[in-house]
Amino acid sequence: MIKNIFFCTVFFLTTLCINAQNSNFRIGVNYGFGSEFNNKDYTFTNNFYKAQVYYSFKESRNFKYEILIQPEINFGKHQLLNLYFVKPETPNFEEKRIKYMKLKEVREYVMNIGFVVRKPFAKSYSIYLLGSVGPMITDTETERMSSGFAFADVLALGFTADYNQFRFDIRPSLRHVSNAGLGSTNAGYNTKNIEFGVSYQL
Numbered sequence: 001m002i003k004n005i006f007f008c009t010v011f012f013l014t015t016l017c018i019n020a021q022n023s024n025f026r027i028g029v030n031y032g033f034g035s036e037f038n039n040k041d042y043t044f045t046n047n048f049y050k051a052q053v054y055y056s057f058k059e060s061r062n063f064k065y066e067i068l069i070q071p072e073i074n075f076g077k078h079q080l081l082n083l084y085f086v087k088p089e090t091p092n093f094e095e096k097r098i099k100y101m102k103l104k105e106v107r108e109y110v111m112n113i114g115f116v117v118r119k120p121f122a123k124s125y126s127i128y129l130l131g132s133v134g135p136m137i138t139d140t141e142t143e144r145m146s147s148g149f150a151f152a153d154v155l156a157l158g159f160t161a162d163y164n165q166f167r168f169d170i171r172p173s174l175r176h177v178s179n180a181g182l183g184s185t186n187a188g189y190n191t192k193n194i195e196f197g198v199s200y201q202l
Contacts (some may be wrong), residue, residue: 026054028199030169034191040080040197042144044106044189048074052199054116068114072152076106078189080143100143109154110136110176124162131155132170138177142185146178150179169197 035048052073058065080086080100086093114132121127132154141147156173173195178188 007077023201024056025165025202026052026056026199027202028052028054028167028169028177028197029080030171030195032171032173032193033196034173034193036189036191040079040143041085042080042142044076044078044191046074046076046106046191046193047111048072048193048195050112050195050197052197053168054199064114064116064118064120064126066118068111068112068116068130070112070113070114070132070134072108072110072136074106074110075109076189077103078106078140078142078144079103086143096143096146104137104140104142106140106142108138108150108152110134112152112154118160126162128158128160129156130158130173136177140144141185144185144189145177145179146185148179149182149189150177152177167199167202169193169195169199171197 001118011114030050031048031085035046036042036044042103044046050070053069055067057065057067079102085096085102086097089097103145112132112134114130116128116130118128134152136150136152138145138150138192153176155175156171158169158171160167160169173193175191179186
């Protein structure tokens, strides 16, 4: 059900932008991967796919400003390393330690909305700063986060090169996932990622 909603949203946004035929719109796709910052408590590796819908709404002498909508599906692998992270006061803590120390596959469905500040240079190149936040659904409970509703926050610094109507993108980023205390467990994940993409000017 969640997967169907995700792909229907991607289709709707793409169709909307194609029909708009407005030079301020750009659509694209990104692929990325990453892992947790080194720590003794857990491992988390991920790879993900994003649909990208850009809308350029303002341009000054030195900068361009854009809104970015990015539906995303994220495939993660998580494992608890430090069994003492699950404390004895946790109900059924011994059983949960055994359960959480097994390698798990985590799937996340995200709808991020971002703000981009872009600095063009030369004729076809630009660097940009991106901040985005959005709701997500995660399908797997771990010792760090309950399954269900949560949020994904991303901060990225990217580089692009234009060729005709195409734009090629490389984007290192930092990502934080948590549920803002809406679930019973909310330690969350912090990952460093890099993603590559291509977009097309409508």
